[in-house]
Amino acid sequence: MTALALQAAGVEHAFGETVALRNVSLDVPRGTVAALLGPNGAGKSTLVDCFCTVLRPDAGHLEIGGVDLMRRPQQARRRIGVVFQEPTLDTRLSVRANLAVHCAAWGVPRAARQAAIAEALEVAGLAHRADAPAASLSTGMRRRLEIARALLHGPEVLILDEPTTGLDAASRLALWDHVTGLAARRDLTVLCTTHYTHEVEAADRVHVIAEGRIVAEGSPDELRARFGHGVLRLRPRDLAARRAVEAAHPDASWSDGMATIRPSPPDTVDALFHRWADAARDISIERASLESAVLALTEKGT
Amino acid sequence: MRGLALLDAIRAVWWREVRRTLTDRGQLVGGVSRPVLWVIVLGIGLNPWFRGETYGDLRFVVPFTYLQFIFPAVVVLNILYAAIQSASSLIWDRKFGFLRELLVSPMPRTAILLAKVLAGTTIAVVHGCLVLAISRIAGVSLGWDTLLMALALMAALGFAATCLGIVLAISLREFESFGVFSNAVILPLYFTAGSVFPIDPSFSRAQTLMTYPAWLVTVVEANPLTYAVDTMRGVLIGWQEHAAWIGPTVIGTSVIVLFALAAYRFSRL
Ligand SMILES: Nc1ncnc2c1ncn2[C@@H]1O[C@H](COP(=O)(O)OP(=O)(O)OP(=O)(O)O)[C@@H](O)[C@H]1O
Numbered sequence: 001m002t003a004l005a006l007q008a009a010g011v012e013h014a015f016g017e018t019v020a021l022r023n024v025s026l027d028v029p030r031g032t033v034a035a036l037l038g039p040n041g042a043g044k045s046t047l048v049d050c051f052c053t054v055l056r057p058d059a060g061h062l063e064i065g066g067v068d069l070m071r072r073p074q075q076a077r078r079r080i081g082v083v084f085q086e087p088t089l090d091t092r093l094s095v096r097a098n099l100a101v102h103c104a105a106w107g108v109p110r111a112a113r114q115a116a117i118a119e120a121l122e123v124a125g126l127a128h129r130a131d132a133p134a135a136s137l138s139t140g141m142r143r144r145l146e147i148a149r150a151l152l153h154g155p156e157v158l159i160l161d162e163p164t165t166g167l168d169a170a171s172r173l174a175l176w177d178h179v180t181g182l183a184a185r186r187d188l189t190v191l192c193t194t195h196y197t198h199e200v201e202a203a204d205r206v207h208v209i210a211e212g213r214i215v216a217e218g219s220p221d222e223l224r225a226r227f228g229h230g231v232l233r234l235r236p237r238d239l240a241a242r243r244a245v246e247a248a249h250p251d252a253s254w255s256d257g258m259a260t261i262r263p264s265p266p267d268t269v270d271a272l273f274h275r276w277a278d279a280a281r282d283i284s285i286e287r288a289s290l291e292s293a294v295l296a297l298t299e300k301g302t
Numbered sequence: 303m304r305g306l307a308l309l310d311a312i313r314a315v316w317w318r319e320v321r322r323t324l325t326d327r328g329q330l331v332g333g334v335s336r337p338v339l340w341v342i343v344l345g346i347g348l349n350p351w352f353r354g355e356t357y358g359d360l361r362f363v364v365p366f367t368y369l370q371f372i373f374p375a376v377v378v379l380n381i382l383y384a385a386i387q388s389a390s391s392l393i394w395d396r397k398f399g400f401l402r403e404l405l406v407s408p409m410p411r412t413a414i415l416l417a418k419v420l421a422g423t424t425i426a427v428v429h430g431c432l433v434l435a436i437s438r439i440a441g442v443s444l445g446w447d448t449l450l451m452a453l454a455l456m457a458a459l460g461f462a463a464t465c466l467g468i469v470l471a472i473s474l475r476e477f478e479s480f481g482v483f484s485n486a487v488i489l490p491l492y493f494t495a496g497s498v499f500p501i502d503p504s505f506s507r508a509q510t511l512m513t514y515p516a517w518l519v520t521v522v523e524a525n526p527l528t529y530a531v532d533t534m535r536g537v538l539i540g541w542q543e544h545a546a547w548i549g550p551t552v553i554g555t556s557v558i559v560l561f562a563l564a565a566y567r568f569s570r571l
């Protein structure tokens with residue numbers, strides 16, 4: 001048993017002229033929740049497709065729980081549960097029938113199916129809708145059903161591709177709670193992609209991807225501290241104070257007598273606030289946010 | 303995955319596909335309206351014009367009514383439509399649907415394909431039976447032995463046609479809809495299969511070429527479906543243009559070649 005549940009090393013993939021993944025390396029330790037965060041077209045789904053053996057990368061190495069994906073894809077497939085970006089439920093069949101087909105296709109032993117399906121219905125909170133057609137479920141319910149379905153065969157790793165698209169803010173957070181709760185209870189490893197920055201606060205580790213490259217990784221706090229921009233805004237009390245501010249921060253931008261300062265490193269913004277508090281008529285700070293960190297990382301591009 | 307678990311997986315995928323198709327009202331409407339239009343309207347309409355036609359000193363000798371003549375061809379037509387329509391769902395299913403999910407399952411690709419093809423076959427046989435249900439109106443009487451032979455033939459045809467549909471669906475992925483298939487593949491195949499008029503075997507080749515333009519005769523003779531329609535006629539009305547061994551040979555070969563081709567394309571999906 002290796003300590004890594006998911007491993008990608010030097011993965012490259014191109015669709016014709018479009019290079020979707022460039023030398024992507026990523027490790028997800030067993031039992032953790034990893035977020036893959038990036039804007040549209042960053043290559044998230046392409047990497048997910050490589051991990052679930054739908055796509056064969058042009059170069060690089062991929063492992064799931066120590067199983068080489070290229071050499072033993074069948075064995076690797078049993079170890080992962082996948083929820084794709086596009087919903088793949090059979091809306092014409094009942095909730096229960098959707099789960100039953102999955103059990104058969106994944107070879108869940110017949111004797112264990114009833115129990116597995118009952119548990120999945122429980123996990124999805126859909127026990128009371130078991131015989132309703134999947135078409136009658138709301139978007140959030142469908143997502144929960146897809147997640148429960150992906151777990152039917154008892155995978156070690158759960159891969160979710162933008163599971164929160166189409167959900168409102170409250171349902172998005174509820175879904176993340178659901179996923180992190182599942183991960184903790186079942187000792188699952190989770191890789192989840194998203195383009196909503198605030199969602200990844202729930203993840204143990206965030207991998208930021210832009211234009212097919214992993215541009216940063218770390219815990220949400222680490223990313224905030226390393227790449228975020230704290231912002232200090234102040235309106236000097238008088239001309240002398242303004243001179244002092246100008247001298248100390250030549251790169252501050254001014255408008256209407258208000259200075260905007262982006263200190264580096266970003267966590268010095270609090271210290272600056274105390275330093276200038278007495279010299280200012282108006283003063284405010286914005287602490288470094290993950291949002292600003294990710295924007296800085298993904299806008300810079302390559 | 304092997305043995306019983308594999309069989310069970312194939313059964314589950316087959317049944318899912320059959321269930322969702324047979325509950326689709328749109329496809330059933332087509333399955334019922336085609337035989338009604340072709341057999342009842344066209345068959346009855348053309349019936350008086352079919353027999354005793356004389357071209358110069360040539361005379362057609364088909365000993366049947368036009369209704370009886372076209373009836374087996376409509377069975378084949380309904381099978382073609384149902385099978386190819388079932389296969390064409392692959393285009394959509396691969397991108398958004400259940401197939402995407404299946405491709406990450408531990409089922410071997412060939413098993414997934416087999417389940418899909420068997421489902422297409424089942425649906426095709428059901429649609430073929432919809433035509434058989436109006437055999438009385440066409441003046442065709444079916445005994446049990448005839449019915450059994452017809453079922454076997456319909457299954458073989460449905461199997462081959464589903465494989466053909468799958469090969470097309472994978473190759474022509476930019477054609478998003480079934481409509482393209484129906485106009486570009488099914489109808490041309492059908493009309494050049496000796497389905498709506500006979501190229502009479504009692505003519506010598508020279509006589510045939512006098513009656514019909516050479517290109518048409520060549521196309522009809524080269525179309526494998528000609529021999530399927532012909533065999534279906536042999537089974538249902540006991541009359542066929544070509545030697546009895548040709549049809550089963552052509553159909554058997556198509557089943558093997560088309561499944562192999564579909565398996566090859568499907569494995570690289
Ligand atoms: N099947 C394909 N054929 C051609 N190009 C593709 C294909 N799939 C993806 N691409 C290209 O690869 C790049 C990465 O796409 P990908 O779908 O992985 O992005 P993503 O991060 O998942 O984006 P989104 O947030 O929009 O889902 C994009 O430039 C996209 O246009």
Ligand SMILES: [Mg+2]
Binds near residue numbers: 046161
């Ligand atoms: Mg995507």
